[in-house]
Amino acid sequence: MAEQIVVGYDGSENSDRALDWAIREAGGLGGELKVVVSMGRPVAVDPSLYGPFLEAIEQETDRVAGAAVARAREAGVAAAGALERGDAAGVLVHGSDSAAALVLGRRGRRGVRGRLGSVSAAVSAHASCPVVVVPERWDPRARAARGAGPFAGRVVVGVDRLG
Structure with missing residues (x-):
């Protein structure tokens, strides 16, 4: 079975960068990409009150996911x-x-969580696999133009001892 890379995607600029990174990684591994889009928490209210709104959210979510999948397949x-x-x-x-x-x-929001958004912080702390949080300034074209430098091929890793 091929390696599966999961990417969280919402159509924002930050998630576009993450998608680009994930496409490159999955392509390099010969793996599969799973684009995950969250529609938010289920609503426990009378469907007549939120039905058309929920349908619009589902349609937009489907459109966003479809565009990301199409980008990966084009690559x-x-x-x-x-x-x-x-x-x-x-x-x-x-x-x-x-x-x-x-x-x-x-996410790019500054606030209580500091340099990571609340979703990136929570996922990094609780995921069952390695997590990559792609920074706002990541640009693969700029890296290729820079060429190899003293830190080429090096990765910074944070480790928390388990149990």
Whole structure:
């Protein structure tokens, strides 16, 4: 079975960078890409009150996932979309159970959580596989133009001793 890279995607600029990174990684591994889009938490209210709104959210979510899958396939990477109900962090942590790696973009919001968004922080802390949080400034074209430097091929890793 091919390695599966899971990418959290919402159509934002940060998730576009994460998608690009995940496409490159899956392509390099000859693996599959699973694009996960969360529609948010289920609503427990009378469907007559939110039916058309929920339908619009589902249609937009499907469109966003479809565009991401199409981008991956155009790059020659096998890809599938997964529309999930639930909070983004929980959905991604659950999706990490069968993934070789989980990729998401940094949200870019500054605040209580500091340099990572709340979803990236939660997923990084609880995922069952390696997590890649792609920084806002990541640009593969700029890296290729820079060429090899003293840090070429090096990776910075944070490790927390388990149990």
